[in-house]
Amino acid sequence: MSASLLFLIVLALAAIGFVVGRSKALKSAGGDSRHLHSLPSYYGYNVALWVLVPSLLTLVVWLLVQPFVIENSVTSLIPETSYSSPGELSLIMSDVRRVADGLDLAVAAGVMTADEAGTLQADTSNVRADLAAIGVALGSDVNADTLAAAQRYRSMNATGSMMRNILVLALSLGGLALAYSRTGQEYRARNAVEKVVLVLLISAASVAILTTIGIVLSLIFNTVEFFKLYPASEFFFGTTWAPSFGGGSELGILPLLWGTLYISLIALAVAVPIGLFAAIYLSEYATPKVRGTIKPALEVLAGIPTIVYGLFALLTVGPLLVGIFGPDGWLGVGWMRGATSVMTAGLVMGIMLIPFVSSLSDDIINAVPQAMRDGSLGLGATKSETIKQVVFPAALPGIVGAILLAASRAIGETMIVVLGAGAAARISLNPFEAMTTVTAKIVSQLTGDADFASPEALVAFALGMTLFVITLCLNVFALWIVRRYREQYE
The missing domain is CATH 1.10.3720.10 (MetI-like)
Structure with a gap:
């Protein structure tokens, strides 16, 4: 399941939560909204927020962290003798990602099964021919190390995506159940919703500050690295x-x-x-x-x-x-x-x-x-x-x-x-x-x-x-x- 489809499912659960939360609140008040602490819509928003906020935060964090974890794990499979600079390692990792994507396409196109993609041996000509048949162009030969790294990358990516989907859906359903169980005539839904909105507003206001801090820190760290390699006096006072x-x-x-x-x-x-x-x-x-x-x-x-x-x-x-x-x-x-x-x-x-x-x-x-x-x-x-x-x-x-x-x-x-x-x-x-x-x-x-x-x-x-x-x-x-x-x- 892709992240976009997962996002749509969470939105659908939030919409369902809004409807059932509002209906339960009205039902607990005998159909008379005057007996509720808050307006009926607040009870619906409360359930929807409990569905959306935890699950979407988890989804965003997962999408940001997973690529770094997989990259670090897969990079360790590339022998240091295969590259002499970070630039060459970056090119090798690009081929690893292309091979991994090519294996997924090959499985989807029926060129090979999922088990064959996971156990494929590094016969360079066969791998390149199979991937070229479905339009995957490679920048270098597919050796044993590249293929093993690509298989590891594909396996970890699939496992991570499955765990992400399970966790996000579990949080959505759990938030729906928890908020629904709390919904009642005396529940202060308006207070809860306004607290969440306040946190969201503070977070939005903090984006500019955090962005500025991030820009400044990135400039400072890389500038310090530069002055370790080049004299500051020649930089600031040089005329050439x-x-x-x-x-x-x-x-x-x-x-x-x-x-x-x-x-x-x-x-x-x-x-x-x-x-x-x-x-x-x-x-x-x-x-x-x-x-x-x-x-x-x-x-x-x-x-x-x-x-x-x-x-x-x-x-x-x-x-x-x-x-x-x-x-x-x-x-x-x-x-x-x-x-x-x-x-x-x-x-x-x-x-x-x-x-x-x-x-x-x-x-x-x-x-x-x-x-x-x-x-x-x-x-x-x-x-x-x-x-x-x-x-x-x-x-x-x-x-x-x-x-x-x-x-x-x-x-x-x-x-x-x-x-x-x-x-x-x-x-x-x-x-x-x-x-x-x-x-x-x-x-x-x-x-x-x-x-x-x-x-x-x-x-x-x-x-x-x-x-x-x-x-x-x-x-x-x-x-x-x-x-x-x-x-x-x-």
């Missing part, structure tokens, strides 16, 4: 980025940080004036009809996938800039040699950030009390003077926070810089040259068949940790500014 998977890598982060900050600065130079002026117009000058049309249209930019912005940078903005600043361009200055450059990525990223700045600034400007505007106008100030000398200073802390949040968004952008900025790690003041960023190199270092334990792969976690600290500091600083000064204008 030249990874070499054959050895002798130079992994200085400064060129990547320079490219990241340079592109982000250009993006903010585009987004902040346009977004801020748009926010002032929408909040102070636009009529309700115009505002209701322009604001949603402006916020559509925030819903465009970043890969689309990257293609726009590569195919439209880059060639346009080459046509203006290239050797044969309109100005003929020869500053730009290719379509990928800091300016290309910065301009497109700035367009992407406009709705971030405008929406946040618009909300902050609208939060300024109308009494401050009325007082300024009553003293004889014009509308523009009121905006410049009263509204804007009052909203400035929130606007600064919005700009810092947009800056952290720019620093963490990936696809636009991958397609629009190029891949050259250099420190240069020329915005028309190709450069790269921290996020782009994280992608490149984790792409390919490199040994995960090498410094060239682990450096991606050190880059991610550095970027995480920078954006976290910006976000904390932005929130501090907003909270520190917001109360003065409430």
Whole structure:
């Protein structure tokens, strides 16, 4: 029985529990719900929750733990002489899983019986022929060790799935019987249901915290492993980025940080004036009809996938800039040699950030009390003077926070810089040259068949940790500014 079918059965039992629990509660009260402690539906929900919660928790935990247990057990059957690196062991285990799946398919297709699949000998040609007949492609020969591991994998997987199904169904039926036996006129079903709902809400609220902790711990552990293999001083103060998977890598982060900050600065130079002026117009000058049309249209930019912005940078903005600043361009200055450059990525990223700045600034400007505007106008100030000398200073802390949040968004952008900025790690003041960023190199270092334990792969976690600290500091600083000064204008 598959996990999805088991899930449907548990849902069906929960639905049955809801009906029988509600019916028993009404029956115990003589059909008059006024004699019950709780509403009849609470008794049904109580039985359904007793069916769902224990069984589904067990199912989820089992699905998470079983693969690790089986992998560790089966890996011990692979002789250490068969592989020389974790990468080779991973390839062997991939073949083990494919052979195990192939044996299941062979049994299902009638090519062999279940007993034959469990006792099959490692005749390579026969095994490959039988599995190839049902469309199972293998990456290497099926030797005795691989076949034995696959048979062990298949056996443990089948046993684990059977035990899982029995345990989950037993918990569902046991929960149904227990909750049904407790159901009665005096039972406080509403209290029990609300306690379960409270626990579920707390668990949902904890997901974000636990996810953040998991991300931080994974970054920290792998960053520590990287600094065991590569000096931290050369990483943080090195000016050359030249990874070499054959050895002798130079992994200085400064060129990547320079490219990241340079592109982000250009993006903010585009987004902040346009977004801020748009926010002032929408909040102070636009009529309700115009505002209701322009604001949603402006916020559509925030819903465009970043890969689309990257293609726009590569195919439209880059060639346009080459046509203006290239050797044969309109100005003929020869500053730009290719379509990928800091300016290309910065301009497109700035367009992407406009709705971030405008929406946040618009909300902050609208939060300024109308009494401050009325007082300024009553003293004889014009509308523009009121905006410049009263509204804007009052909203400035929130606007600064919005700009810092947009800056952290720019620093963490990936696809636009991958397609629009190029891949050259250099420190240069020329915005028309190709450069790269921290996020782009994280992608490149984790792409390919490199040994995960090498410094060239682990450096991606050190880059991610550095970027995480920078954006976290910006976000904390932005929130501090907003909270520190917001109360003065409430």
